[in-house]
């Protein structure tokens with residue numbers, strides 16, 4: 253008898269109750285020094301202003317919830333730069349739990365963002381990715397992002413200088 257396909261995590265807008273899981277997923281990547289320039293874990297309280305700025309109509313934040321109801325990934329838009337003329341440009345952040353990587357979920361989340369971003373008034377998406385974050389660069393490039401900038405030796409993590417790549421694409 254053919255086996256039924258494994259249910260995939262469902263993508264939905266984030267709720268305030270998801271914030272602890274969202275922060276945990278982010279904090280889990282900090283020690284690897286690959287995904288973020290944040291050096292110490294955030295508390296949930298510290299991320300409340302960011303969460304509240306993640307308004308569905310302008311800077312949406314989504315989670316992927318597995319069939320057991322657990323948040324296993326998130327993706328969101330935030331201001332790329334605070335000046336008003338940059339409003340139509342948003343930065344994409346994407347974080348998957350480590351056991352969810354390499355299974356297509358990052359691509360599904362990015363496809364979702366690309367489809368939904370114009371409804372939030374977004375014209376261009378930017379990813380700020382360390383040059384040594386090969387999976388992230390591959391993921392963005394697989395979804396049509398191009399390298400729009402390269403900033404050499406701009407982050408210092410534990411005495412190691414790291415380059416930052418700006419990847420971008422237009423969505424409308």
Ligand SMILES: CC(C)(COP(=O)(O)OP(=O)(O)OC[C@H]1O[C@@H](n2cnc3c(N)ncnc32)[C@H](O)[C@@H]1OP(=O)(O)O)[C@@H](O)C(=O)NCCC(=O)NCCS
Nearest residue numbers: 287346347348353354356357358359381386387388390391
């Ligand atoms: C980056 C991330 C979102 C990618 O999502 P994913 O669904 O796991 O993506 P995949 O594992 O399928 O990898 C994407 C691509 O990178 C490739 N890849 C994976 N690991 C790699 C490695 N170590 N070196 C080179 N390429 C690698 C994959 O083969 C795939 O390329 P392909 O589609 O051409 O086969 C996910 O790994 C993650 O959450 N990482 C931690 C947080 C992070 O780095 N976020 C991005 C911050 S900018």
